[in-house]
Amino acid sequence: MSWTTADPMVSLKDVHKSFGELKVLNGVSLDVMKGDVICIIGPSGSGKSTLIRCINALNDIQQGSILVEGQEVNDPKVDKLELRKKVGMVFQQYNLFPHKTALQNVMMAPVRVLKQDKVKVEEVARALIKKVRLEGKENAYPGELSGGQQQRVAIARSLAMQPDVILFDEVTAALDPETVGEVLQTIKDLAEDGMTCILVTHEMAFAREVADHIYFTDRGVIVEHGPPETFFQNAQDPRTKEFLSQIL
Amino acid sequence: MEMVYEWFRTLYQETGINLPFLYDEYDRNRMIDGLFTTIKLSLVCLFFSIIIGVIGAWLQGSSFKWTRRFVSGYIQLFRNTPPLVQLYFFYFAIGTLLPRVENDWGGQSPIFGSFAWAAISLSFFAGAFNVEIFRSGIEAVPKSTVEAAEALGFSKLQIYRDITLPLAFRVVLPALNNNLVNLVKTTTLAYAIAVPEMLYEANQIWSDNVNVTEMMVFLLLAYFVLVGILVSGMNRWERAMKIPGYG
Numbered sequence: 001m002s003w004t005t006a007d008p009m010v011s012l013k014d015v016h017k018s019f020g021e022l023k024v025l026n027g028v029s030l031d032v033m034k035g036d037v038i039c040i041i042g043p044s045g046s047g048k049s050t051l052i053r054c055i056n057a058l059n060d061i062q063q064g065s066i067l068v069e070g071q072e073v074n075d076p077k078v079d080k081l082e083l084r085k086k087v088g089m090v091f092q093q094y095n096l097f098p099h100k101t102a103l104q105n106v107m108m109a110p111v112r113v114l115k116q117d118k119v120k121v122e123e124v125a126r127a128l129i130k131k132v133r134l135e136g137k138e139n140a141y142p143g144e145l146s147g148g149q150q151q152r153v154a155i156a157r158s159l160a161m162q163p164d165v166i167l168f169d170e171v172t173a174a175l176d177p178e179t180v181g182e183v184l185q186t187i188k189d190l191a192e193d194g195m196t197c198i199l200v201t202h203e204m205a206f207a208r209e210v211a212d213h214i215y216f217t218d219r220g221v222i223v224e225h226g227p228p229e230t231f232f233q234n235a236q237d238p239r240t241k242e243f244l245s246q247i248l
Numbered sequence: 249m250e251m252v253y254e255w256f257r258t259l260y261q262e263t264g265i266n267l268p269f270l271y272d273e274y275d276r277n278r279m280i281d282g283l284f285t286t287i288k289l290s291l292v293c294l295f296f297s298i299i300i301g302v303i304g305a306w307l308q309g310s311s312f313k314w315t316r317r318f319v320s321g322y323i324q325l326f327r328n329t330p331p332l333v334q335l336y337f338f339y340f341a342i343g344t345l346l347p348r349v350e351n352d353w354g355g356q357s358p359i360f361g362s363f364a365w366a367a368i369s370l371s372f373f374a375g376a377f378n379v380e381i382f383r384s385g386i387e388a389v390p391k392s393t394v395e396a397a398e399a400l401g402f403s404k405l406q407i408y409r410d411i412t413l414p415l416a417f418r419v420v421l422p423a424l425n426n427n428l429v430n431l432v433k434t435t436t437l438a439y440a441i442a443v444p445e446m447l448y449e450a451n452q453i454w455s456d457n458v459n460v461t462e463m464m465v466f467l468l469l470a471y472f473v474l475v476g477i478l479v480s481g482m483n484r485w486e487r488a489m490k491i492p493g494y495g
């Protein structure tokens with residue numbers, strides 16, 4: 001049975017994850033369809049980062065199933081390269097390669113990992129840098145860029161691999177308030193282009209605007225979820241209500 | 249040139265300060281050979297000790313316990329024994345155990361001559377320190393940077409070659425610089441197994457000319473200049489590798 005776009009692009013079923021004794025995920029299930037933008041919110045330490053890091057196998061899981069385009073991730077024999085070609089990731093701390101320029105950062109993975117032709121990759125990379133509105137910064141090193149600019153390079157770097165889905169882990173949390181907007185705008189552009197996005201975020205206004213579906217996690221379980229309108233107006237669970245009252 | 253040679257000949261005649269390699273062609277060639285042997289030995293050892301350092305540091309990050317133990321055993325052995333003893337060990341213990349090969353004149357000669365043994369021995373000696381130096385640099389590379397590369401699909405080897413090593417290199421250049429300076433100075437030990445390097449040739453000259461003082465002064469200056477050139481080269485390299493806005 002092969003995967004079609006009628007099936008969820010990412011599908012988690014009863015995922016359990018612990019670090020030694022510490023149980024971090026206690027049976028998480030969620031489905032993401034192609035083109036969906038989902039936001040995961042929840043208190044600090046509730047396992048949001050762990051959850052999305054399991055999707056591209058940066059963390060392994062003890063129990064349950066994670067399917068990415070029908071391919072099981074929770075399998076020791078999984079081809080991580082194939083998986084990571086499909087799943088991009090953007091981190092809170094940008095994690096650019098500090099010894100490479102913005103352009104080189106974007107070009108590196110397609111050239112090294114996908115073994116694509118350098119001239120073509122450069123063309124694509126320049127277009128991506130333009131797309132994240134960083135024209136003119138091609139030859140700047142990460143240390144010469146602001147946090148927001150670095151994060152947009154990181155987004156371009158991820159896009160250069162032409163992933164089918166991108167994971168965003170609190171990508172604006174380390175930014176100055178003035179630069180948050182430019183990064184969110186970049187993500188919004190992507191979402192409008194139909195990119196499948198899984199976001200962990202504390203930006204509620206943004207989540208409400210771009211998300212197709214919101215998931216609220218606490219202590220390793222999904223407490224409540226729904227489309228933004230119902231989620232924000234009619235939260236049922238007391239934990240959700242308390243969290244929203246603190247953050248809004 | 250002739251004038252310079254003449255000047256030193258006169259200097260000797262007038263004052264007794266004897267620098268025969270500056271006016272006598274035979275001694276001059278000996279000294280030049282010595283200088284080039286020292287440079288060649290240094291470069292060969294620099295190169296291989298860095299290779300050993302890079303590979304050793306990679307193996308130390310291996311998930312196999314025995315690979316890691318083997319590398320630490322190597323480091324301990326070469327760090328905790330005198331380099332002269334190592335040199336003798338390679339030349340006299342291992343060198344005599346190896347089979348001999350027929351040479352051009354139909355006689356028997358060892359596979360490796362004294363130069364090769366000095367190169368092997370000193371490369372392992374400096375390499376042991378280089379492994380530790382690179383290891384410390386690798387540990388200074390943030391785990392999150394490596395993770396970003398993993399998430400992009402880089403293999404372990406690609407991460408080491410393209411991310412970890414270039415970043416580690418920049419961190420450890422001062423320490424590496426130090427160790428390589430030590431290495432160049434340690435090449436004088438090759439004298440003990442008759443490698444015709446600078447110290448050895450100087451010895452030959454002072455035996456013939458009884459001018460120990462002059463030769464010692466010259467040797468000291470020659471090494472001073474040689475190491476000075478290495479240090480300034482390394483410093484220039486350090487500056488060239490500097491990343492704008494980083495470190």
Ligand SMILES: Nc1ncnc2c1ncn2[C@@H]1O[C@H](COP(=O)(O)OP(=O)(O)OP(=O)(O)O)[C@@H](O)[C@H]1O
Nearest residue numbers: 019022024042043044045046047048049050051170
């Ligand atoms: N590599 C690890 N080893 C051990 N424990 C870990 C590890 N990574 C995370 N944890 C623990 O797992 C729990 C969940 O962490 P996680 O980073 O997923 O939370 P989070 O919801 O992303 O929090 P935040 O909003 O602060 O980023 C925390 O208690 C954390 O200490």
Ligand SMILES: [Mg+2]
Nearest residue numbers: 048049050170
């Ligand atoms: Mg987190």
